[in-house]
Amino acid sequence: MESKGESLWGVTDHEFGHNWFPMIVGSNERRYAWMDEGFNTFINHYSTLAFNNQEYPSSLDQTRNLTNYLTKETREGIDNYPDVTNLRNLGYTAYYKPAVGLILLREYILGEERFENAFKSYIKTWAFKHPQPSDFFNHMENVAGENLAWFWKGWFYGNENIDIAIEEVKEYQGNYIITVVNQGEIPMPVKLEITFEDNSTKTQILPVEIWQRTDKWDYLLETDKKVKKVQFDAQKQVPDVNAANDTWPSEK
Secondary structure: OOOOHHHHHHHHHHHHHOOOOOOOOOOOOOOOHHHOHHHHHHHHHHHHHHHHHOOOOOOOOOHHHHHHHHOOOOOOOOOOOOOOOOHHHHHHHHHHHHHHHHHHHHHHHOOHHHHHHHHHHHHHHHOOOOOOHHHHHHHHHHHHOOOOHHHHHHHHOOOOOEOEEEEEEEEEOOEEEEEEEEOOOOOOOEEEEEEEOOOOEEEEEEOHHHHOOOOEEEEEEOOOOOEEEEEEOOOOOOOEOOHHHOEEOOOO
16 A cells, blocks of 8 residues: 555545444445445544544535535436446545535534434444435434434435525614525525624524525514624535625625
8 A cells, every 4th residue: 555644544544434334334335325435424524633633634524615516517416326326426426415414414403412412323223234314314303303304305315505695684673684595495594693893793593494485584683783794604514505695795
């Protein structure tokens, strides 16, 4: 082997990870490569960050790096069987897109504690068994205590994308109405960072349920301060395909 340094760590860590997926949690990698390579790529991100005081970097949590692929006409869905997926897309459908989806679920949608409880429970429950995708989805929902069907359907099946926009911010009876729009096909909880004229900030999270009946939602912000800026996903945790409409006033 000619690998050394970061390259040697990467390949060694990745192959060690396969002890878990699919060797202990025995998913069918010939049909569901994402339950093998995708899960492994996901855990590799955190093991790399934990190794030797972060000697080697991992940028998988910079989810917007994936948007170039997500907007290609030639993209394919995670659900495509690997033997019929274009080889140019296999790295994304089997490795990167499912791994980014799990990072999104852990860091943005569920939070670390709820995700960890559910994911560890899934591994323990399905160790030395042969789970199907529905087994993973159902187990995560049951332990996390939340219906995530909208996420599984949008991210793991087909080519739908996320595009949350801030359409308008206007004063209303001494307060403000912030209008957000779902311009993509995948709904998402909306985390807003509101900056006031005195440079103080407020974080407001709108649950995914706001999109159950509409693609537009008006949020009433009660405040006696003047709003200077409103930004969706200020930490860039969501692979939103159109960053140009994430901020008010527009930064175009």
